[in-house]
Amino acid sequence: MASTRRFIIEADGGSRGNPGPAGYGAALRDGDTGELLAEAAEYIGVATNNVAEYRGLIAGLRAARAIDPEATVEVRMDSKLVVEQMSGRWKIKHPDMRPLAAEAQGIFPPGRVRYQWMPRAQNKHADRLANEAMDASQAGRQWVAKPLPQPTATPVLSEPLPEVPAAPVGWGAADLGTPTTLVLLRHGETALTPEKRFSGSGGGDPELSERGRAQADLVAAALAARGTVQAVVSSPLLRCRQTAQATADRLGLEVRIEEGLRETDFGAFEGLTFAEAKERFPVELDAWLASADTAPPGGESFATVAHRVAAARDKLLARYAGRTVLVVSHVTPVKTLVRLALGAPPESMFRMELSAASFSAIQYYADGNASLRLLNDTAHLR
Known part of the structure; x- marks a missing residue:
């Protein structure tokens, strides 16, 4: 019986301002030979040191599990807080830390x-990676892992590694690089939302209600805790x-406006x-429900909306390649993006529920394929 493989993880995170522009770095090594197996680093927007370290x-x-989910792991960090909390000796009091700790515990x-x-002076590798990610973002680039050095000795394996065939996106075997992730957020409630009234781009321009503003704050807190946008x-x-501004203020980002993401003009409705x-x-209503090419009187058809939403999507994918973007929009554009990602017919939009302030997420890969990762998630609102 083969012995269990052992890994060493050196991890770190930093924030230039605490909170401020932040990034993390991690190096994965073979626990027996010390061979460097993988590196990871990413700029995560504005966050605290502790969020970046987590x-x-x-x-x-995640890098260790991807290589061997049966391995044992030793994590070395210069963050006393993270080490003590993850070892179970200190309580996790800060609400931003709890979901990150839970995610780490579940891997x-x-x-x-x-x-x-370990002392900070011994954690130079992970610290360097975190700073490289922050520096790359400041220069308008995405951090890219450098080729790893060849091992000085051939690792001894208990058995040959199996050949892994290519697989469709979403099944995990194909390596298509870092996807572009669009986190799709329907806006918070307005006074019209609970009454289920048509509220598009052809009528008034209502503001968030008190409940809607509270929802926006909950969204911002959830995204700040995740630290990915x-x-x-x-x-x-x-x-x-x-x-959008509630999250942008929390993360220290600017809100960029994309005209193609506006809601349908519902015309007379x-x-x-x-x-x-x-x-x-x-x-007119029956005709509109029966065909995506039919518009409400004085309004837009779903086919027209799909055309401009797809154009907006393509602009975002080109502008933010390999990054995670929060896209704040409306029922029809979000459902349209989901439908297009799935290759579903227009009538599928009438079979989707999309709550106010709910998250959906789609990842887009280099080969043109897309993977729906989340739909109508409202856990952050409870």
Whole structure:
């Protein structure tokens, strides 16, 4: 029976301002030979040192699991806080730390990972990677891992490594590089939202209600805790800009406006409930529901919306290649992006639920394929 493989993770994170522009670095080594097996680093926007350190830990654990999920791991960090909290000796009091600690604890089964503090001077490799990621972002670039040095000796393996065939996106075997991730956020509630009234770009431009502003704050807190968003893009309508600004302020980012992300112009349906539209425009409503090419009186068809949303998507993918972007928009554009990612027909949009201030997420790969990772997540609102 083959012995269990052992890994060493050196992880670190830094924040230039605490909170300020932050990044993490992690180096994965073979526990027996010391051979460098993998490096990871990323700029994570504005965050605290502790958030960045946890993100470095998570990246290192994920890299170890990707190589051998049965391995045992020794994590070495110069953060006394993270080491003591993950060892169970200190309580995790800060709300931003709890979800990160839980994520780290779930990567390997209990008992497989132990933590060791080391002086900062001995953690130079991970510290360098974190600073490289922050420097790259400041220069407008994405950090890219350098080729690893060839091992001085051939590692002894208990058995040959199997050939891994290529697999469709989402099944985990194909290596298509770092995807571009669009985190799709429907704006928070307005006064029209709970009444389920048509509220597009052809009527008024309502602001967030008190509940909507509270939802925007919860969104911002959740994204700050995750520390993954690197840019914020919004529809030009006020309710989206207000929702986006809450997160941008928390992360120290600017809100970039993308006109193509605005909601459908619902024409004569604007401000009406579905029942009211059915009563006043029965023929027109039925025709609109029956065909994506049919527009409400004086409004836009779903086909027209899909065309401009796809153009906006392509602009974002070109501008933010390999990065994670928060996209704040509306029901129709978000559902359209999901539909296009899945290759689903237009009528599929009527079968999707999309709550106010809910997250969906799509990753786009270099070969043109997309993978839906999340739909209508509202856990952050509870």
